Amino acid sequence: MDTNKLIYETGDLEAFAAELEKLHSAATLPQRIATDPESVERGLAQLVLTLIELLRQLMERQALRRVEHGSLSDEEIERLGQTFLKLKQRMDELKQTFDLRDEDLNINLGPLGDLL
Amino acid sequence: MDNQPKTIAASLAAPREREIVLLDLLDRALDKGVVIAGDIVISVADVDLIYVGLKVLLTSVDRMQHLGEQR
Amino acid sequence: MAAQYLYAITHNHGPTLPALAGVEGVPIAAVAVPPLAAVVAPLTVRSLPPTEAYLWQHEAVLEALMQQQTILPVRFGTLLRDVEAVREVLTRHAATFEADLERVRGCVELSLRVLWEQEPPADPQSGRDYLLGRLAQQQQARTRADALHTPLAALARDTRLRLLETPRMLLTAAYLVEQTQVAHVRQTVAELAHEHPDLQLLCTGPWPVYHFVSKLAD
Numbered sequence: 238m239d240t241n242k243l244i245y246e247t248g249d250l251e252a253f254a255a256e257l258e259k260l261h262s263a264a265t266l267p268q269r270i271a272t273d274p275e276s277v278e279r280g281l282a283q284l285v286l287t288l289i290e291l292l293r294q295l296m297e298r299q300a301l302r303r304v305e306h307g308s309l310s311d312e313e314i315e316r317l318g319q320t321f322l323k324l325k326q327r328m329d330e331l332k333q334t335f336d337l338r339d340e341d342l343n344i345n346l347g348p349l350g351d352l353l
Numbered sequence: 354m355d356n357q358p359k360t361i362a363a364s365l366a367a368p369r370e371r372e373i374v375l376l377d378l379l380d381r382a383l384d385k386g387v388v389i390a391g392d393i394v395i396s397v398a399d400v401d402l403i404y405v406g407l408k409v410l411l412t413s414v415d416r417m418q419h420l421g422e423q424r
Numbered sequence: 425m426a427a428q429y430l431y432a433i434t435h436n437h438g439p440t441l442p443a444l445a446g447v448e449g450v451p452i453a454a455v456a457v458p459p460l461a462a463v464v465a466p467l468t469v470r471s472l473p474p475t476e477a478y479l480w481q482h483e484a485v486l487e488a489l490m491q492q493q494t495i496l497p498v499r500f501g502t503l504l505r506d507v508e509a510v511r512e513v514l515t516r517h518a519a520t521f522e523a524d525l526e527r528v529r530g531c532v533e534l535s536l537r538v539l540w541e542q543e544p545p546a547d548p549q550s551g552r553d554y555l556l557g558r559l560a561q562q563q564q565a566r567t568r569a570d571a572l573h574t575p576l577a578a579l580a581r582d583t584r585l586r587l588l589e590t591p592r593m594l595l596t597a598a599y600l601v602e603q604t605q606v607a608h609v610r611q612t613v614a615e616l617a618h619e620h621p622d623l624q625l626l627c628t629g630p631w632p633v634y635h636f637v638s639k640l641a642d
């Protein structure tokens with residue numbers, strides 16, 4: 238058997254490593270809950286924001302499907318878009334407050350692949 | 354134990370390549386493969402089960418919505 | 425009554441197991457429930473952390489087995505109570521395992537990941553802007569991923585793919601490929617890389633067929 242698992246590669250190995258690390262950090266979240274109050278707060282914020290982010294992604298995807306199928310009126314599209322936009326902005330603020338990065342809240346959902 | 358079967362990893366020259374292949378392995382070996390459930394299992398790797406469970410649940414919700422729409 | 429670490433499911437009538445030390449240097453053994461067998465090793469630990477060394481030890485056992493016969497890889501870190509528990513698993517899921525072994529016979533798994541560069545979207549001026557922008561982005565991802573995926577899928581017996589696991593990771597795909605086709609896939613990936621110079625491609629393998637085992641019924 239081939240001893241080198243790298244079959245073919247173009248581009249920047251650093252970039253691949255960075256993206257793969259994001260996936261991995263998502264898979265093994267969260268770290269043990271620490272005992273000092275600040276870490277607990279941050280840990281809880283991370284858990285809650287992860288959930289919200291998941292729901293946001295799910296709902297947004299559902300909305301995009303509807304837009305794609307043409308089953309929404311212009312006004313509905315505008316209203317939904319506003320909601321998601323605001324939610325996203327609010328999430329960005331909260332992430333900053335609790336010093337969390339995107340990958341801290343990322344549980345990859347997989348089934349986006351179904352869309353292909 | 355220097356003759357552990359680590360030859361695959363050891364043969365990858367550059368550390369970056371080695372890391373990438375390891376991450377690719379991690380992504381499959383921890384998340385895929387035959388998954389056995391039930392109380393006969395003592396443990397599976399350190400993956401946080403709350404998160405795994407959550408992911409499964411939400412994925413199912415998403416699938417159901419998807420199916421519902423196609424009707 | 426040692427706990428059994430589970431590596432793989434295979435056919436009982438395959439060649440004799442190679443003399444092989446796996447995780448922690450413990451030699452592998454077979455637990456047979458004809459026509460199936462599980463490849464195991466007794467371990468005294470309560471759990472196995474996914475360290476680099478352990479992962480490669482697990483992988484090395486699977487790859488040595490793959491050289492001899494078709495196997496279904498078991499998820500890393502699976503420890504069962506005892507040999508009886510291993511038999512129970514083989515018995516209960518016999519039909520699924522046999523069907524899977526047939527489906528993946530003579531195949532390996534290849535992995536493809538593709539990165540793309542995306543200019544950050546302009547600040548949306550309205551809700552409609554935002555939503556339509558997201559939709560356009562998604563459709564573009566599908567089109568671009570499709571151009572890579574379709575020629576490779578033609579060489580594979582089965583495929584699994586995910587789009588946009590991260591915003592930069594356009595495509596994550598696994599291909600179930602006959603061993604004899606590996607070189608062909610490599611060639612095709614190289615051609616695709618040439619046709620799409622703005623994308624970054626990473627193809628690894630051959631792996632055990634991790635992505636192509638069925639989910640077991642409870």
